[in-house]
Amino acid sequence: xxxxxxxxxxxxxxxxxxxxxxxxxxxxxxxxxxxxxxxxxxxxxxxxxxxxxxxxxxxxxxxxxxxxxxxxxxxxxxxxxxxxxxxxxxxxxxxxxxxxxxxxxxxxxxxxxxxxxxxxxxxxxxx
Numbered sequence: 001x002x003x004x005x006x007x008x009x010x011x012x013x014x015x016x017x018x019x020x021x022x023x024x025x026x027x028x029x030x031x032x033x034x035x036x037x038x039x040x041x042x043x044x045x046x047x048x049x050x051x052x053x054x055x056x057x058x059x060x061x062x063x064x065x066x067x068x069x070x071x072x073x074x075x076x077x078x079x080x081x082x083x084x085x086x087x088x089x090x091x092x093x094x095x096x097x098x099x100x101x102x103x104x105x106x107x108x109x110x111x112x113x114x115x116x117x118x119x120x121x122x123x124x125x126x127x
Contacts, residue, residue: 007043011061012036018069020080021104027073031106034115035065039088040097056092064088077102077118085122097123
């Protein structure tokens with residue numbers, strides 16, 4: 001991955017309720033999800049100008065993640081994560097790369113503790 005700067009916007013520990021999963025009951029009852037998303041982009045102009053118009057607002061990124069939970073029911077965390085990445089790339093061409101972690105802390109599997117998660121790192125396809 002070629003990164004011109006190490007600048008990132010990070011949203012961590014976002015909590016959502018969704019109806020994603022392989023099991024039929026997950027589509028009916030739903031469960032909690034946790035999302036961390038990191039967007040790599042050049043933040044030098046925003047850092048210099050102190051102007052929100054020179055960056056991507058955190059709320060904008062949050063809304064894309066939130067909306068993804070209601071747009072489609074995904075069986076796999078991998079597909080949900082990729083959908084969010086695709087939406088971020090479509091919405092903002094300034095984003096060079098995205099790393100996303102989607103976790104399901106209460107998967108319907110008998111486990112004493114822990115969570116199930118996927119983490120994807122994607123560079124903009126046309127970049």
